[in-house]
Amino acid sequence: MTGPxxxxxxxxxxxxxxxxxxxxxxxxxxxxxxxxxxxxRGEIRAVIGPNGAGKSTLFNCxxxxxxxxxxxxxxxxxxxxxxxxxxVSHKGVARSYQITNILPGxxxxxxxxxxxxxxxxxxxxxxxxxxxxxxxxxxxAVLAAVGLAAKAEELAANLSHGEQRTLEIGIALxxxxxxxxxxxxxxxxxxxxxxATVELIRRIAADYTILIVEHDMEVVMGLAxxxxxxxxxxxxxxxxxxxxxxxxxxxxxxxxx
Amino acid sequence: xxxxxxxxxxxxxxGLVNGMILALVASGLTLIFGIMDVVNFxxxxxxxxxxxxxxxxxxxxxxxxxALGSAAVTVGLFGAVLQVTTLRPLVGRDPLxxxxxxxxxxxxxxxxxxxxxxPSARQIQEPLAxxxxxxxxxxxxxxxxxxxxxGAIILAxxxxxxxxxxxxxxxxxxxxxxxxxxxxxxxxAVHTAVFAIGAAMAAASGVLFGPLGGVTxxxxxxxxxRAFIVVVVGGMGNLAGSILASIFISLLEAxxxxxxxxxxxxxxxxxALILTLLFRPTGLFVPTPK
Amino acid sequence: xxxxxxxxxxxxKSHVLHGVSLRVGRGEVVGxxxxxxxxxxxxxxxxxxxxxxxxxxxxxxxxxxxGASPHHLARLGLAWVPEDRRIFRVLSVLENLRTGLxxxxxxxxxxxxxxxKVYACFPVLAERRRQPGxxxxxxxxxxxxxxxxxxxxxxxxxxxxxxxxxxxxxxAQIREIVRxxxxxxxxxxxxxxNVPLTLEVADRVYVMEKGVVRHHAPxxxxxxxxxxxxxxxxx
Numbered sequence: 001m002t003g004p005x006x007x008x009x010x011x012x013x014x015x016x017x018x019x020x021x022x023x024x025x026x027x028x029x030x031x032x033x034x035x036x037x038x039x040x041r042g043e044i045r046a047v048i049g050p051n052g053a054g055k056s057t058l059f060n061c062x063x064x065x066x067x068x069x070x071x072x073x074x075x076x077x078x079x080x081x082x083x084x085x086x087x088v089s090h091k092g093v094a095r096s097y098q099i100t101n102i103l104p105g106x107x108x109x110x111x112x113x114x115x116x117x118x119x120x121x122x123x124x125x126x127x128x129x130x131x132x133x134x135x136x137x138x139x140x141a142v143l144a145a146v147g148l149a150a151k152a153e154e155l156a157a158n159l160s161h162g163e164q165r166t167l168e169i170g171i172a173l174x175x176x177x178x179x180x181x182x183x184x185x186x187x188x189x190x191x192x193x194x195x196a197t198v199e200l201i202r203r204i205a206a207d208y209t210i211l212i213v214e215h216d217m218e219v220v221m222g223l224a225x226x227x228x229x230x231x232x233x234x235x236x237x238x239x240x241x242x243x244x245x246x247x248x249x250x251x252x253x254x255x256x257x
Numbered sequence: 258x259x260x261x262x263x264x265x266x267x268x269x270x271x272g273l274v275n276g277m278i279l280a281l282v283a284s285g286l287t288l289i290f291g292i293m294d295v296v297n298f299x300x301x302x303x304x305x306x307x308x309x310x311x312x313x314x315x316x317x318x319x320x321x322x323x324a325l326g327s328a329a330v331t332v333g334l335f336g337a338v339l340q341v342t343t344l345r346p347l348v349g350r351d352p353l354x355x356x357x358x359x360x361x362x363x364x365x366x367x368x369x370x371x372x373x374x375x376p377s378a379r380q381i382q383e384p385l386a387x388x389x390x391x392x393x394x395x396x397x398x399x400x401x402x403x404x405x406x407x408g409a410i411i412l413a414x415x416x417x418x419x420x421x422x423x424x425x426x427x428x429x430x431x432x433x434x435x436x437x438x439x440x441x442x443x444x445x446a447v448h449t450a451v452f453a454i455g456a457a458m459a460a461a462s463g464v465l466f467g468p469l470g471g472v473t474x475x476x477x478x479x480x481x482x483r484a485f486i487v488v489v490v491g492g493m494g495n496l497a498g499s500i501l502a503s504i505f506i507s508l509l510e511a512x513x514x515x516x517x518x519x520x521x522x523x524x525x526x527x528x529a530l531i532l533t534l535l536f537r538p539t540g541l542f543v544p545t546p547k
Numbered sequence: 548x549x550x551x552x553x554x555x556x557x558x559x560k561s562h563v564l565h566g567v568s569l570r571v572g573r574g575e576v577v578g579x580x581x582x583x584x585x586x587x588x589x590x591x592x593x594x595x596x597x598x599x600x601x602x603x604x605x606x607x608x609x610x611x612x613x614g615a616s617p618h619h620l621a622r623l624g625l626a627w628v629p630e631d632r633r634i635f636r637v638l639s640v641l642e643n644l645r646t647g648l649x650x651x652x653x654x655x656x657x658x659x660x661x662x663x664k665v666y667a668c669f670p671v672l673a674e675r676r677r678q679p680g681x682x683x684x685x686x687x688x689x690x691x692x693x694x695x696x697x698x699x700x701x702x703x704x705x706x707x708x709x710x711x712x713x714x715x716x717x718x719a720q721i722r723e724i725v726r727x728x729x730x731x732x733x734x735x736x737x738x739x740x741n742v743p744l745t746l747e748v749a750d751r752v753y754v755m756e757k758g759v760v761r762h763h764a765p766x767x768x769x770x771x772x773x774x775x776x777x778x779x780x781x782x
Contacts, residue, residue: 048782051711051740090764100560161560187584188561191757215584216757217782229782244782251781254582255742255773422649429635429646436633439595440646441621441699 002117005190006143016041016179016209017062022071024233033234034071039179044201044210046220049230056214058230059183062211063095064088074209076178089118096168098187104157108148108167111156112139115174120196139174140156148198166200173204180204182212186219198222221245229253263394272511274400276504277407281324281462282480283487283499284411285455291494292431293448294352295344296357300459301481302366307332307460308472309370312379321384329457336456340449363477370474371473381467403465410461411500414454416497427451431494483523488531492540495532501542505529548703548734549594554603556593563589564757566603571703576725576735578745578766581755582780583666587738588630590755591705595627596620608702622650626701630772632692632752636681640672643680647698665694668727681722686717693724703734722748742780746770754779
């Protein structure tokens, strides 16, 4: 598919996402403790960690839902710290959620098209969406990429759970993101649906940079090139899957919280 | 423009008296809202029903106390039946459905009252005639009696909630109905009981208000509106807050009535409502949420 | 005492439990381990009637109680201590206890007895009996949540991650309480992420992964050969 190819370097920063000493404190509780990580263009990075490690908090900061107490977040060298979610989205960060956020009353194609439309500026209220054939073209391409082309005219509410989660990913892709953040994409899925989702992520990984939070270790080990382990809000370890598995401190963190 | 001191004084006392009656209505409403998240649009009509039952009882027996008791019991039981038949099946649905259900019920009750008791207003005889000297004015005993009795009923409610097993059940179910159920508390039955208590209190206000303003089919609307304003201004589900807010709102209206007609004075209550929603939506009489 | 047979549960369309089966015998302590998000808490909620199972059966004390209401189950002798404790913050410590204590079947004498017993186990609760539940520390709230469940004189307690967020000293206390309940003949289904604690107190252990039970063994066996746990719980 002609998605945005993993683009050439802008501003000289090889990292699409960089966080610098990212800290979040809620009163006396430190949810994120000087987390610094950088995700390179084209990578699949998994963030794992036991319960309460700060994975959701990290995601919420990166996508603008939460304002960090200290530290910076940079997308392609641009500082996006503290920007609201819609602004972060315009900077090229897309997110899929644990609880499906699709529009149940609209068709699958409409869901994706609406997301794609968000990238158009201007207030052409009087022009019908048919006036923008490139948007529909693009939306159909996204559906083809995620394997939902056959269901384009189906109401989103009628899809199975796995298909709805796939649609979520499609909606995220429609915004032409530089960074795709996937929040527990296989939660609530059967083994078969999980395998299908892993395949999908592998396929789209060729064209996008992906940050994924997951609990399912098979998914994580199978997909990620690099894994960042969070524990009590700080980075405990970072490295290739094999190294993480062999790391005794990581095992300890998981088995003995 | 000089306002005579006795006018301010009389309006203060009127405000307090009206405030206490309103508090009786509003505390039932806030209790219901606090425990089951139901926006009860029939509440004012329960006041109306109480007034009619009271009027009929007084006409038949001549006893004000019997009227008060029979109104509370009848309307309380009716409230229980109403909750079980129309509200319990709606638990867990969109809150709009309970609003529509109670609104519809309100219309039904008004028409029923019209059919049952006819279009003319009913009067309830004051049980306590006479006036007393309030500085250089003469103030009716009955009004003071009304305020005192309302206060006593509210106090009884407060004591009931603070002590005893059922009080604990109600407060636990209001705070966390799922955990309350997991502790063996029969939450659906508690909801019905609270609705009945709220209805009984509304009915009592109807009887108390009877001698002051008469009983008509449409009197409910005024009470419902004011009670909602009080519940919002006082903090939803906050009993102490709704009592303070009732007095506050009633005093505001009473003072406004010095300058404009009482029908127009109600505007200040709505202004208070809007200001509260804009600046302190959790309620004026609630400590600032952290 | 408790048997789950092929239990399925959904949150909307999300299929969270894919056929969970397990048993807890009378007076047994059974551990339920698993990573985050596998459905351990949901399993307890499905047993307690807080989540309606979409398929499968729950049998408690010989009765089919699938989908029964929580207050009915509590009266039958099933107690739930949730992950977030859910103390009634505005009620005092004593009132919290009374939500379970004040049952029609229980005589005032017996109530006093139960209260004394729980105050003996948890002296800090006796000290703070008139304080609002919301003013207690995390560890004290956990004590209160367990004590409150004990007031129901339960046959089985569903304990959801009691040591989460607690300091090591409190974790030790929890271990003692579980042992005490076990001695009293109360069955416990213990959901935990703390593996050593679970292996210490449990008779048997189930391990869940993605909505099903994947492994089941006596705790003694797992203590000898913990490697298998690494596969399901570690990385």
